[in-house]
Amino acid sequence: MxxxxxxxxxxxxxxxxxxxxxxxxxxxxxxxxxxxxxxxxxxxxxxxxxxxxxxxxxxxxxxxxxxxxxxxxxxxxxxxxxxxxxxxxxxxxxxxxxxxxxxxxxxxxxxxxxxxxxxxxxxxxxxxxxxxxxxxxxxxxxxxxxxxxxxxxxxxxxxxxxxxxxxxxxxxxxxxxxxxxxxxxxxxxxxxxxxxxxxxxxxxxxxxxxxxxxxxxxxxxxxxxxxxxxxxxxxxxxxFRETNLPETDSEMKATEDVATPNAGTIEEVTDFLKIKAHRLVKTLIYLADGKPVAAMVRGDRELNMTKLTNQVGAVELELAPAEVVEEVTGCPVGYAGPIGMAQEIPLIVDNEVTRIKNFVVGANKNEVHTINVNLDRDFKATKIGDIINAPVGEQCPNCDGILHxxxxxxxxxxxxxxxxxxxxxxxxxxxxxxxxxxxxxxxxxxxxxxxxxxxxERFHDEKGIQWPKNIAPFLVEIIPLNYAKDEHKEAAERLYNELTSNGIDCLLDDRTERAGVKFNDADLIGVPIQLIIGDKSLQQGKIEVKNRQTGEKSLFDINNMTEEVTKLLGQIN
RNA sequence: CGGGGUGUGGCGCAGUCUGGUUAGCGUGCUUGCUUUGGGAGCAAGAUGUCGGAGGUUCGAAUCCUCUCACCCCGACCA
Incomplete structure (x- = not known):
């Protein structure tokens, strides 16, 4: 073409x-x-x-x-x-x-x-x-x-x-x-x-x-x-497999409501209470097919909506809007917890939460958290299961390797x-x-x-695309530096006809653009092999070859192009 | 759907806050001459419903209302 x-x-x-x-x-x-x-x-x-x-x-x-x-x-x-x-x-x-x-x-x-x-x-x-x-x-x-x-x-x-x-x-x-x-x-x-x-x-x-x-x-x-x-x-x-058990207490302590002024985020609360993030268990309110459900996961974990959707057997799951959260918990957003919610809704608890004694939860009161909370003693889970994203660094479910x-x-x-x-x-x-x-x-x-x-997205550089050869729009782009010059034009046409008739898919840049424009366009569209026709190489009976994937340049004998190009094509991705 | 942003020649943008000649700039495009190994130089030229509709005003790209399109973010805050 x-x-x-x-x-x-x-x-x-x-x-x-x-x-x-x-x-x-x-x-x-x-x-x-x-x-x-x-x-x-x-x-x-x-x-x-x-x-x-x-x-x-x-x-x-x-x-x-x-x-x-x-x-x-x-x-x-x-x-x-x-x-x-x-x-x-x-x-x-x-x-x-x-x-x-x-x-x-x-x-x-x-x-x-x-x-x-x-x-x-x-x-x-x-x-x-x-x-x-x-x-x-x-x-x-x-x-x-x-x-x-x-x-x-x-x-x-x-x-x-x-x-x-x-x-x-x-x-x-x-x-x-x-x-x-x-x-x-x-x-x-x-x-x-x-x-x-x-x-x-x-x-x-x-x-x-x-x-x-x-x-x-x-x-x-x-x-x-x-x-x-x-x-x-x-x-x-x-x-993942829970092998890194988190630090926790050995004995259950009595629950206590603690004022946590201006501490709404996980970081603010853990800083204020001087505890590690995993000891703060967050309670998230979702709408599963329109009905509110609560999910509890460790403060340092990410809830996995797909897993939660599967656990509750829902089709659609979305985070509940603030009004629903307030209605369900009876308090402003940020202080939801499993104890004393305004409405009784299903409560899905992540596996990991069962390993911790005396954790901290929202108290369903503005700017108040409850400390020393324990599953089963203080509240009951509707369901316990895996509802978090597998954390990097935890153990592979199939072997003793580490996930990354x-x-x-x-x-x-x-x-x-x-x-x-x-x-x-x-x-x-x-x-x-x-x-x-x-x-x-x-x-x-x-x-x-x-x-x-x-x-x-995988194969590009600052100049443009670097197509793998088998899905590239063309295999070879022929670039005569000065198409107005007879020697360049003739060499380019001859090369184009030879390669094309040997079944090599070529693009011939037959524009009378300046060399810089052609080089830049060639690099941009990313055809894997560029054959550059210019005075320097032509005088030696050679054609300059640039591998777009590596940037490598070499000279091929002008009388042996089909074979050389075929060989190079065999070597590149 | 919620939040944020942007619509001005093909492309990238300025101008909008604070209304006021003929709406600019770069690039691209056209023509001519020169140039020709990494996005040329000079000269001349063409190209705009300023997203759309309505309004305010002597006057609107600019202010107001409505609307459309496009882009980005979206639940660790529970």
Whole structure:
């Protein structure tokens, strides 16, 4: 492709709307433009990246035995009502009405549709297993779309669905997908980690996420890793073993209310009472599906809303607004405690709280805390369980290693759905014994538009993008320094024709721009190999080569370019 | 949804507090000449519903009301 014949609108300045470096580079390098919040136009370079990544995904999915189909984007609301996700995922769904006032949904994912398809088609175990996938645009009415292609309202996803007759067969299907995912990301030049995750709104038995580890602001997810074994889980899911028992008293003491003037925060209270943060147990009021619940965790711990949601069996959980807190506790926000609340509500207590004697809690009175409080003696828990984020430095749940945290971007996920959808949508088959059984299902996603942005977040420098070769818009960019000069132009054209006819994907910068402009644009768009045609090297019968990933420069013989370029391509990521 | 912020040529911004020529600057764009190995120089030129609607005023980018869009933050304070 010639630069003059395509459209690469590079920007010199950073558009003010972009926060993340990867988002800025996508805009500056002329890959995307925004239409509305979370809705983007893919320009020619992005289109090429999408195609290259999609081809890798297709290739590996096909190899794994999955079958490509295309399902509709437009869904009748009824099928979503049938699975009950019209309610549970309601706010995320893009809804619309047709001219007959029929409710429709723009598909955010396709469990319902693929199950609809197969419940009418598959009647026997003999037709199983089957794996169907598609690469297609999805719609989600995100609360807050942000960061360019990272969290859009419209985006492209590869989604696959497996149907199996029994657990052994499902385990094979799941493993095949996991293997395919590792192969896909490896081919795309991305080293991903598979981590355990919560099943969330998707439901089902278990789930994993494929994370690209980054150390930039783009890493939205926190992942806990064991330093000894291969345990890895995202923060919502990660558990730990309580081996570092906190210091505490041996005997219970009598409770006492203590005035704590102007001490509302954990720090203020612990300073005032001269105690360590773990001895102050905070009581947080949440609304679980609209009903207030209280949760107690150590002052030095973070409550994990996903775990709490699961403990109370709720669909939606949100921190209670101040008015509700005041109504429930009977005092201003900041002094909630388990004893003497104005209303009786469920009380979920974190495991760790049971290890401490004589802790401090809010007294449900303004600027008063109660000291020497003990579980069971002074109040009863509705439920005791793990409701905190696994703390860094605590012990791995599987071995004696220590947990540490990293940030990552989720580029793929796999869900063991079990029979959640096949049961709710009544999709059954006849087993070997003649009985009707619901299908065992799995669903598997890869963000086709998010992954390239994640790759940029991982691979860039101050000059621009450093694409891994297999998802780069081009493999090679030919840069004649002075296209108006016949020798440069001829050498460039010859090189372009030679490489192109040998199947090497080239971009020829045939603009009559100055060298500096071309160098900067080349570094910005991030094509892995730059071939620079200038007087210095040309006079020696050489072409200058710059490896965009390392910045390394060398000279190739002008008569041996295809071989040299192919060799270099074989060496880079 | 709550909180904060921003809307001014393609892009980045100033001007708004304290209303007053013809709304500026940088960059980009067009044309010409020169230049040509890391975002050139000189010259000439084009490009604005100042997000929108309404209002106050002799006069509004600027003040008031409403509205729309976009960006950021969101629960250790319980």
């Amino acid at each position: 010639r630069w003059s014949k395509t459209y690469i609108p590079t920007l010199r300045e950073v558009p003010s709307e972009a926060e993340l470096i990867s988002h800025q580079l996508l805009l500056r390098a002329g890959f995307i433009r925004k239409l509305a919040a979370g809705v983007y136009i893919y320009l020619p370079l992005m289109q090429r990246v999408i195609k290259k990544f999609s081809d890798i995904v297709r290739d590996e999915m096909d190899k794994s035995g999955a079958l490509e189909i295309t399902m509709p984007v437009l869904h009748p609301a009824e099928i979503w009502q049938e699975s009950n996700r019209y309610e549970t995922a309601g706010k995320e769904l893009m809804k619309l009405k047709d001219r007959h006032q029929h409710d429709l949904v723009l598909g955010p994912t396709h469990e319902e549709i693929v199950t609809f398809l197969l419940r009418g088609e598959l009647r026997s175990y003999k037709q199983l297993p089957i794996n169907l996938y598609q690469i297609q645009v999805k719609f989600r009415d995100e609360i807050r779309p942000r960061f360019g292609l990272m969290r859009g309202r419209e985006f492209i996803m590869k989604d696959a669905y497996t149907f199996d007759a029994d657990d052994e067969s499902f385990a094979i299907a799941y493993k095949k997908m996991v293997d395919a995912y590792f192969a896909i990301f490896k081919k795309a030049g991305l080293d991903t980690k598979k981590v355990e995750s919560d099943t969330g709104a998707m439901g089902g038995k278990a789930a994993h996420e494929f994370m690209l580890i980054v150390d930039t602001a783009g890493g939205e997810e926190v992942i806990l890793f064991c330093d000894k074994c291969d345990y890895a889980a995202n923060v919502e899911k990660a558990t 945290a990293k940030k990552g971007i989720e580029v793929g996920n796999t869900f063991m759905l079990g029979t959640k959808y096949s049961e709710s949508l009544n999709a059954t088959f006849t087993d070997t014994d003649g009985n009707e059984k619901p299908f065992l299902m799995g669903s598997y996603g890869i963000g086709i538009t998010r992954t390239p942005q994640a790759a940029i």
